[in-house]
Amino acid sequence: MTYYYRLAILPQDTERIHQLNYRAFVEDIPQHASNEQRLLVDPFHEENTYIVCLKENEIVGMLALRSARPFSLDKKIGPIEEWLEQKPQHPVEIRLLVVDRAHRRGRAFFGLMQGLVNWCKHAGYDAAVISGTVRELKLYDHMGFQPFADPVGTEEAKYVPMISSFATYEKSAAKRLVAPTVNFLPGPPKIAxxxxxxxxxxxxxxxxxxxxxxxxxxxxxxxxxxxxxxxxxxxxxxxxxxxxxxxxxxxxxxxxxxxxxxxxxxxxxxxxxxxxxxxxxxxxxxxxxxxxxxxxxxxxxxxxxxxxxxxxxxxxxxxxxxxxxxxxxxxxxxxxxxxxxxxxxxxxxxxxxxxxxxxxxxxxxxxxxxxxxxxxxxxxxxxxxxxxxxxxxxxxxxxxxxxxxxxxxxxxxxxxxxxxxLDPQQRYQRIRYCEDRLREGVEELGVEVLAPKECANPGILTFVLPEEKSSKRLGDDLLLNGYRTHYESSYLQERNWLQVATMNEPSDEEMERFLELLRCLLGVG
CATH class of the missing domain: 3.40.640.10 (Type I PLP-dependent aspartate aminotransferase-like (Major domain))
Incomplete structure (x- = not known):
């Protein structure tokens, strides 16, 4: 798998985030003074939610979100709503958006953007604002951001206030270049x-x-x-x-x-x-x-x-x-x-x-x-x-x-x-095929499927996760990567279970990508 994404909650994530922050805003953009530790801690680190991008288990990019007001942009230009004709009801600010130099060819950024959009929908945010460096305005445009105020900052570190909504993201290159979100929910189902x-x-x-x-x-x-x-x-x-x-x-x-x-x-x-x-x-x-x-x-x-x-x-x-x-x-x-x-x-x-x-x-x-x-x-x-x-x-x-x-x-x-x-038997057979493939794949990863095959509905699989793996955390991380699974109901969280619905007839490619993603997120192999 080229890149995958998750929320940053592991102890070792923090230092890597501070390292990336240092490289971006001390070495690449001279916004802060250097230090011997080569670490830069964001002032709102404890309030931030971090989405990290990984390749081969190494964090190569990250995005930091903060919803508490005032935003840093509010302090620079006044309340952002005063600059916007269409005022968001529940905006969030992107404090940091950083990808390591060796991975700045677009895909990592676009995957982070998909994770951002899915997380905003999940958390109830309707728009994201960012101080976009003038050096990367074309990239921000591809990601669905639009400028809404005059540039701020110094000549060495100049930024443009920008905003992205679900509507602008839908029209962006980033949306076109990532795989569509896969619906593994038992309801609402995938609609033809x-x-x-x-x-x-x-x-x-x-x-x-x-x-x-x-x-x-x-x-x-x-x-x-x-x-x-x-x-x-x-x-x-x-x-x-x-x-x-x-x-x-x-x-x-x-x-x-x-x-x-x-x-x-x-x-x-x-x-x-x-x-x-x-x-x-x-x-x-x-x-x-x-x-x-x-x-x-x-x-x-x-x-x-x-x-x-x-x-x-x-x-x-x-x-x-x-x-x-x-x-x-x-x-x-x-x-x-x-x-x-x-x-x-x-x-x-x-x-x-x-x-x-x-x-x-x-x-x-x-x-x-x-x-x-x-x-x-x-x-x-x-x-x-x-x-x-x-x-x-x-x-x-x-x-x-x-x-x-x-x-x-x-x-x-x-x-x-x-x-x-038109052909109900073909539908039933496809659902059974999908169940067989996913059951086989997750069991190879050491994950138990709750219902034995002989008494299971092929339309829905329940994964029993080991105690050290949180079903909520896994469901959140799968969502960042474009897979909507069933894990938020209280009866599932109480038992540390996660469900996927094959009644939506996922494609072979979607299933194989899901199993590879599951392997990465569970740290198997």
Whole structure:
């Protein structure tokens, strides 16, 4: 790997940063006096966040950020906002931007710029200002910086106040010359250009004949993909869809059983409590496969009316055998409800014998979030004891369109489903291939994958990091290098886990670059 980037937090990083600072602002630009130690400590060193550029484990460049006001530029020219027509709401100042002489050919600078942009988005900054040396104005222009005030400083060390925003970076040479950011998140998913274009179309009324035809087509697509008998689309998230399922379970009555083996199955218990449902929990260790024998024993221990479970537990990547569990329930006249938010669109599913299944328009269906989907086996009548928005009978009564709906979200889902249904088996095979390659690669690096292959959803991998390697730090560093991974949820940080979603179908090149980057950041080999 030519260059890679990370946050500077190791003890040995500090001295190298001071050395680079000295070379740049004492030897190259005579802004400070020389000293025997050949170290230059920035006055705001303790407040700075440093992004460092490495080659073969040696720091060859760095960028220092500071968000506290006043900026050094504020002190030189007054508040920067007074010079700007478009005033940033949350700016950050680049205190230092230095690359060692032997590596000043552009690539290291451009990689630092990508790291800066990704970090600013992550931290909530909307613009970066810098005092750019007049010696490198062309380079700053290539990186997306624009001057906004008169030069400051001395003749020997003259600087131009400059600013970069996300908009200017998008038009820059730096943006064109670095690899695009890779989305390894389970949500929001990678959105195809055709889906983006569909979403951008002009909105039209949900009461129009055009919308009714579109809506009927989308419902048919969803039924074709899943084998369900009915489906309702609710404007909301998977949480809303699960509330609608809980409302239906409340009509069944009796005692239920909830399989709990992760964050999202724990949330099913919360849904059930809020609807006053009587239920037991069959608890498994997070990341463990469900024992079918144990489930059968629990179902036979007393009379249950319904079972609720998560098909793919997103927090761990474990995938339950839906067909086998459904057969167990059917043999005992137990109704079954399943949260399939991370399985629909990533693995083949068949809801023909499933009473209720929930999912979403994002994740495996690769469209925008905003639709909660509820599949059901039987027709449902309206029930006035259920809140209107959660009453699936109301949706059924009005052919799925009882309330205001967004045509843009439905049009986008229609396009994404068209893409998937062209060859769903090819999509499933590609996701499986990506899972196999990444699983093999990370295990070669000594990283454990939580869910065993035989019970794992190929769409999401959970990495169990050793205690000395922080999942948050690794996720931050991967982001600087252009990989968005899933690590910020509290349930992941508490366990030092990091997740990558192969449901986004990364290219072979993106996977190999990721594995090489992981090797560098983990210090393997």
């Amino acid at each position: 250009e055709s889906v983006k274009a569909a979403f951008a179309n002009e909105a039209f009324s949900h009461r129009s004949a055009e919308y009714a035809r579109l809506f009927a087509t989308v419902k048919r697509q969803l039924l074709d993909l899943t084998g369900a008998n009915y489906v309702q689309l609710l404007q909301g998230t998977g949480t809303l869809a699960n509330d609608a399922v809980a409302a239906q379970l409340s009509r069944i009555g009796g005692r239920g059983l909830i399989i709990v083996n992760g964050e999202f199955s724990q949330r099913l218990c919360d849904h059930a409590k809020r609807f006053g449902l009587a239920f037991d929990c069959l608890e498994q260790e997070w990341g463990e496969a469900l024992s079918i024998d144990q489930l059968a024993e629990q179902l036979d221990s007393q009379e249950y009316s319904w079972l609720w479970m998560v098909h793919c537990e997103t927090s761990t990547g474990v995938l339950h055998d839906l067909e086998e569990i459904t057969a167990l329930c059917r043999a005992r006249a137990v109704r079954i409800a399943v949260d399939c938010a991370s399985s629909v669109g990533t693995v083949p599913v068949n809801f023909h014998d499933v009473d209720f299944a929930s999912s979403v328009s994002g994740k495996g269906l690769a469209s925008y979030a905003g639709l909660g989907l509820v599949f059901h086996q039987d027709a449902i009548e309206p029930d006035e004891t259920i809140p209107r928005y959660l009453d699936l009978g109301q949706y059924e009564k009005y052919e799925g369109i009882p309330y205001t709906q967004s045509s843009n979200i439905v049009v986008a889902l229609h396009q994404s489903l068209e893409n998937i249904l």
